[in-house]
Amino acid sequence: MKNSFFEFKIRSVLAVMRLFSKLPLKFHYFCGDIFSRVMKNILHYRQNVVITNISRSFPEKKYPEIKSIVSAFYRHLGEIFAEAVWFSGSDARRIHASGICRYTNLEVLCDAYENSPSVTVLFSHCGNWELLGGLLCYNYNPDVDYPCHESNVKVVYKELHNRFWNEVFVRNRCYPAKGFDGQIESKNILRYAIRHRNVKNIYIYPTDQYPYAGSHDAGLFLNQPTKVMLGSAGLAHKLGMSVLYLSMKQVSRGHYEMTFVPICGNAAELSPEEIMRKYLDLLEADIRETPYNWLWSHKRWKR
Numbered sequence: 001m002k003n004s005f006f007e008f009k010i011r012s013v014l015a016v017m018r019l020f021s022k023l024p025l026k027f028h029y030f031c032g033d034i035f036s037r038v039m040k041n042i043l044h045y046r047q048n049v050v051i052t053n054i055s056r057s058f059p060e061k062k063y064p065e066i067k068s069i070v071s072a073f074y075r076h077l078g079e080i081f082a083e084a085v086w087f088s089g090s091d092a093r094r095i096h097a098s099g100i101c102r103y104t105n106l107e108v109l110c111d112a113y114e115n116s117p118s119v120t121v122l123f124s125h126c127g128n129w130e131l132l133g134g135l136l137c138y139n140y141n142p143d144v145d146y147p148c149h150e151s152n153v154k155v156v157y158k159e160l161h162n163r164f165w166n167e168v169f170v171r172n173r174c175y176p177a178k179g180f181d182g183q184i185e186s187k188n189i190l191r192y193a194i195r196h197r198n199v200k201n202i203y204i205y206p207t208d209q210y211p212y213a214g215s216h217d218a219g220l221f222l223n224q225p226t227k228v229m230l231g232s233a234g235l236a237h238k239l240g241m242s243v244l245y246l247s248m249k250q251v252s253r254g255h256y257e258m259t260f261v262p263i264c265g266n267a268a269e270l271s272p273e274e275i276m277r278k279y280l281d282l283l284e285a286d287i288r289e290t291p292y293n294w295l296w297s298h299k300r301w302k303r
Helices: 002-021 025-042 047-057 063-088 092-098 106-114 129-137 163-173 186-195 231-239 272-289
Strands: 101-103 119-123 153-157 183-185 202-206 216-221 224-228 242-252 255-264
Touching (some): 002 063, 025 063, 047 063, 092 129, 106 242, 129 153, 153 186, 183 186, 186 231, 202 231, 216 272, 231 242, 242 272, 255 272
Parallel strands (some): 101 255, 153 183, 153 202
Antiparallel strands (some): 242 255
16 A cells, blocks of 8 residues: 555656646746755755865865856756756657757767677766656767667666655656666666676766765865775776766757767776776866856765
8 A cells, every 4th residue: 555655656746747848948947947046045955065065176266256156056956957857758759859968979889889898888967967868869960870779778876865756766767768677776787787798788877976985085086085986897897898988068058968988998908996087087177167067966075
């Protein structure tokens, strides 16, 4: 009975989201702007965490610059919320027609997929990670095809502490590809990849999350001593995969660009620590270019 009610609540929330998703994206941005003001000025959502993270990451910036980044971050948080609701009921055709996201160099992913046993893609909380479920919708180059079927794309996620919202977001991310079963919880990925080592897959990992105890000390990242989890790089190293960094930049409101940056063609030739250092350097360069575009409310350094 309890599980039935839990399922009913999830379906109810998703149904409401998908009902509202039919409205134009401009309407959702209007709501997102209200949401961002409420989060920043009324609820003060993690404001101390945001200000502390930004201030420590950019000690060279004056207070007005920090304040400007904080305001831009909350505005972008509202955009993420708006786009996630709009995305929740959009089919592949609508997503593609919107141009909300596009690849700049899909051929890099194609080359890596063709020339290695599998591909590891390291991703971060830049841009809008909630749009990852539309990966097959973002190619506008008629001369390049996505390198594999959706069944060979595996998106690794870390389960949220709140079971209800975890289930809502997991289902929402894969809505455009109905029946997609390629989302794998991080604690299960090692067993899955070893068991399917003879299947050529693309594994996409969010790799800027709060690390577990005993994680690797990677040195400085954004001016702060930082620990990282080595699981994604270690698995790529063990199985000789190619490794790419996926950069997601906001060009303008409602438009993102996704660019694949090669880290290595054969991860067996680098240590997991070297791979993650290269990833951190690429991520930091992106954050410094557009500081508001990262999830500053995340307690990345609470250890």
